[in-house]
Amino acid sequence: MKLKLFFQQTITLALLLLIGQTAFAQSNFTNAYTNDGKPLKGNFVLIGNRSDAPYRLYIPQKQADCPISIKWARLYWGGHAGGGNMDQVILNGPGGLRQTITSSNGHKETNGVVWSDADYLIYRVYFPNTAGRDLDIEASLIAPVQRTAGYCRGGHYPYSSMSYGGNLTADYAYWSGDNTGYGLESVLINVKKIKQDFPANQNIVMRFFAGWFGGPNSGVMAIKAEAYKGEMMVDPSDHFNWVPNTATGAYKVGEATFPTVTTHRRACSNNLDFGTFTYNPSDGRILWTKSGDREVGSGQEYLGQSSGFDPTKTIVNDGTRVDDDSYYYRWADITSIMQAQPAGSIDGEYRVDNIFNQGGSAWPLGSGWAMVVVYEDP
The missing domain is CATH 2.60.60 (Lipoxygenase-1)
Structure with a gap:
């Protein structure tokens, strides 16, 4: 399975949503976080992996006696759309974190070609x-x-x-x-x-x-x-x-x-x-x-439903939409969850389980997740 490719695409989508504009099969997105237009004395960290696989979050800290503060955090997940539950995953993290995340925010592609702007x-x-x-x-x-x-x-x-x-x-x-x-x-x-x-x-x-x-x-x-x-x-x-x-x-x-x-x-x-x-x-x-x-x-x-699969035209595609791009992504605000993490338990391994992927292991691409954390280090 081409899990690495899907992971890269999910990371790219999350990053572009954070810092600018992109297109998910001709759907436009705007900035997700702006700090109310004020300068941010900090940075952001982006991690992710395939479903049920961990990745370590590390936020550098300038001074040990001056702890960082979480300003904003969002979780993204995505996979091959189908009839299962695309809206619910389980977030695991350090300090015993295990929480069910439910969200319908995001986008789902149709299985076929879409030309809503044809003359x-x-x-x-x-x-x-x-x-x-x-x-x-x-x-x-x-x-x-x-x-x-x-x-x-x-x-x-x-x-x-x-x-x-x-x-x-x-x-x-x-x-x-x-x-x-x-x-x-x-x-x-x-x-x-x-x-x-x-x-x-x-x-x-x-x-x-x-x-x-x-x-x-x-x-x-x-x-x-x-x-x-x-x-x-x-x-x-x-x-x-x-x-x-x-x-x-x-x-x-x-x-x-x-x-x-x-x-x-x-x-x-x-x-x-x-x-x-x-x-x-x-x-x-x-x-x-x-x-x-x-x-x-x-x-x-x-039209397009029986076309051959082309992994270069899924998730963030080039607009031609001639292949099976029946994919979805979801996002959820997890700022309060990250802010509630005990001192010393923000850094560590995070994992997102149970990301729906129609076709399972038989489908050429796996499902994946990405997490963006914006922090301030005064």
Whole structure:
């Protein structure tokens, strides 16, 4: 288990929370302790370790006859989120200290990609050369406004056709056009316009069907979702694609791909039904509700939920959020506990037990804790 990495990340989070600002998967934090803006005649000590493992606290003292005083102390703990008790741990320390600490302060990540600030979404149906030639789609925006696109459009939803090219701010949805070769077909959703015109509606729902007009080979296909902030434009080098208008400061928020699907069904008459894809701008996630077709299966899955594990994108991550970052951290003020420690019992070994970690020893990262103590040495 990569306990050292988790320990380093937990320590980093606690330190940054104390002295400045950072981000826990796009959530901002401010200073936790300022001493009311007054100069502090002292310093702070930061310790930590994995769950159920001790670490020694040592606070240097300038003069033996002038004891230090504890000004502020906070305990942090974190691990892989799940259905267990993430809010309670046991703090052990010198002088017989053993106290249950309970707190719901902190943050819990969702299991999946979160794009709560997207202005545009692009759904891309990919079919590489090895999969087959000329995959045809029926892609329908079914809520809160109705549009349909694809060579097989109208087969299930007789809506007005999506726009093609032109001004990408004028309509709710756009289709890239029919690709009779290999590669992809795409649909662009103007999330910003939908939110403006339908403020009471929280769900933007798409449904996809697909089948082969040309000859299928492996038949593998996948739907990829991308989120963008700012204005979009047609890619001048590829009309099956759109790109952010960098001249206006637009940029990609993130991207992720749903699990692949394999089918040899023929276009239009016997299309594969992927099911619905629901984006909630307030929640920020895309929920795939599977159709029940044998190639797709049934049930629901959030975008990113099945992605591979990447420990470099957990706890304090880089904002792309394309991997399983279903982690949590909690914090509790333990100033009064540390101030109540008997004289001579502040220094010594501390240990935090029973930190919840979904998956236990089978999960690649262990749970961990960190303790920050601010002291004054007059």
